Amino acid sequence: MKRIAILYGGRSGEHEVSRVSAASVVRNLPASDFEVVLIGISRSGAWQLQDRGLVDSARAGLSPLPVEQGPAVLAMPSGGLHAARDGHLEALGCDVAFPVLHGTFGEDGTVQGLLETAEVPCVGAPVLGSALGMDKEKAKAVWKECGLPVLPWKTARKRDLEASRLKAFAEEAGRELGWPVFVKPVCAGSSVGAGKAGDAAALGKALAAALEWDERAIVEPFCPAREIECAVLGNTGADPVAFAPGEVVPTHEFYDYDAKYTDPNGARLDIPARIPQDIAQRIMSIAVKAYEALELAGMSRVDFFLDKATGALYLNEVNTIPGFTSISMYPKMCEAGGVPYARLLSRLVDLALERSTSRASLRFNG
Numbered sequence: 173m174k175r176i177a178i179l180y181g182g183r184s185g186e187h188e189v190s191r192v193s194a195a196s197v198v199r200n201l202p203a204s205d206f207e208v209v210l211i212g213i214s215r216s217g218a219w220q221l222q223d224r225g226l227v228d229s230a231r232a233g234l235s236p237l238p239v240e241q242g243p244a245v246l247a248m249p250s251g252g253l254h255a256a257r258d259g260h261l262e263a264l265g266c267d268v269a270f271p272v273l274h275g276t277f278g279e280d281g282t283v284q285g286l287l288e289t290a291e292v293p294c295v296g297a298p299v300l301g302s303a304l305g306m307d308k309e310k311a312k313a314v315w316k317e318c319g320l321p322v323l324p325w326k327t328a329r330k331r332d333l334e335a336s337r338l339k340a341f342a343e344e345a346g347r348e349l350g351w352p353v354f355v356k357p358v359c360a361g362s363s364v365g366a367g368k369a370g371d372a373a374a375l376g377k378a379l380a381a382a383l384e385w386d387e388r389a390i391v392e393p394f395c396p397a398r399e400i401e402c403a404v405l406g407n408t409g410a411d412p413v414a415f416a417p418g419e420v421v422p423t424h425e426f427y428d429y430d431a432k433y434t435d436p437n438g439a440r441l442d443i444p445a446r447i448p449q450d451i452a453q454r455i456m457s458i459a460v461k462a463y464e465a466l467e468l469a470g471m472s473r474v475d476f477f478l479d480k481a482t483g484a485l486y487l488n489e490v491n492t493i494p495g496f497t498s499i500s501m502y503p504k505m506c507e508a509g510g511v512p513y514a515r516l517l518s519r520l521v522d523l524a525l526e527r528s529t530s531r532a533s534l535r536f537n538g
Contacts, residue, residue: 174521176206177253177266177292179283181213181239184275185364185385191236193496194272198230198237200513206521209264211253212239217277219245221255221264247290268524270295272496275361279493280306293528295520297492301408301468305492308390309358311466312487318465320458321486323477324349326391327358330383333376342372345391352394355379357386361491368394395486397477400445402459403494403505405516407469407523414456414463415509417476418501419445441501443508447478454485462487470523473502 180194181187198208210222220242230237243255245264253269254261269292271283279296281303287294297305304311312322326349332341345353355378356366365385369375375391382389399420406412421440445452459474473494477486494502506516 173204174206174267175209175265176201176521177209177211177264177269179211179213179219179269179271179273179278180237181215182273182275183213183215183217183277184273184361186274186278186361187215188236189495189497190272190274190278191239193274193500195230195235195237196498196500197270197272197496197517198227199233199235201517202514203231205518209266210237211245212237212242213273214239219247221245247286247292249289250291252290252292266292268293268295268521268528270520270524271493274493274495275364276306276359279361279491280359293524295524296470297466297468297472298527301466302492304466305468305472305490306359306361308356308489309388311490312390314465315462315487318461320462320465321484323392323395323486328379328383328389328391329387333380333383338376338379339372342375345375346372349391349393353391354394355382355389355391357382358388358390360385365389395477395479396481397479397486398445398447399488400447400455400476400478401501401505402455402474402476403502403509404459404463404468404472404474405470405506405511405519405523407527408464408467410526412460412463412468414459414474415505415511416444417447417452417455417459418443418505418508419447420501441499441504443501443504451478451485458485458487462490466490468492469527470520471502473505 178194180190182190208227210226212220212222222242243257246254248254253264253266269287279302281299284294284302285299309327315322326345352368352370354368365382367378367381369378379389400417402417403415404412419442455476462474463472473491475488477488503513
């Protein structure tokens with residue numbers, strides 16, 4: 173039996189979603205194969221060991237998991253995870269960690285680096301892949317360099333909100349991208365801070381909103397497109413596989429945070445997507461190439477735009493820790509492809525251990 177640490181909650185705006193995803197993960201992990209250790213991360217960033225009774229609650233179908241006060245959890249360099257109890261450190265003895273954390277301080281490489289320093293195998297992408305996957309600007313730059321299809325873009329920083337700079341930036345955006353444009357923070361998840369702008373004045377407001385969430389905002393031409401998503405499973409360099417894509421059909425103007433998580437009628441999910449087979453195959457092929465270009469591992473949901481007018485296909489972004497709720501696209505696409513939820517979770521743990529073993533075989537000194 174493997175001892176698995178489930179990390180959930182966190183500092184990002186997706187704290188609540190993480191708690192729902194984590195409950196779903198615990199509920200579907202085969203109890204005969206895994207002993208679960210729950211580590212709840214508060215909104216302030218404190219790691220706390222949770223009561224074992226919460227595991228039973230999650231398995232009984234109670235959701236979401238709460239984040240309760242508990243012993244502090246520390247990651248010790250080369251020493252694993254420990255809980256502080258009564259002035260002493262108690263080794264948790266975890267074989268693997270699964271950060272069920274969405275957005276900033278969860279899937280951006282920070283937690284992954286901490287776990288790697290502690291020498292705890294980690295489900296999902298490593299430090300580099302996590303950081304690149306979270307950074308929409310750098311991911312697009314890598315994909316463009318690899319010859320993969322992306323929309324053109326411009327990047328704004330907070331200094332570009334100054335009146336003189338903003339006027340020039342808006343003029344360039346209108347000339348190079350056309351109106352309307354779509355604006356979103358470079359490093360944030362779930363469409364937080366995202367908005368549409370139809371002219372220079374609206375662009376200034378959209379940039380100000382996006383730059384509340386990150387130091388940079390990305391501006392792209394607004395693409396009237398179908399939103400197609402593709403699940404990829406496996407480790408880069410070991411033939412990761414893509415599953416038949418699904419489609420998000422939002423009832424909102426675009427698939428924003430409310431459509432994803434707040435409005436129960438915010439979107440319809442079609443799995444598989446209602447698209448021709450040749451387009452589906454092309455999406456799957458590009459998804460694997462995009463995945464490997466960013467040095468991803470374990471899992472990712474690769475998102476595409478399929479232009480309604482021209483039929484052109486563009487990579488949008490990648491989600492290295494996709495939602496794991498009962499209605500989330502990633503596990504549903506894998507299940508439709510023949511990998512049910514419980515088997516998917518076991519496979520993700522195996523992939524983490526395989527990557528850890530491979531890395532341990534490398535030389536790090538003379």
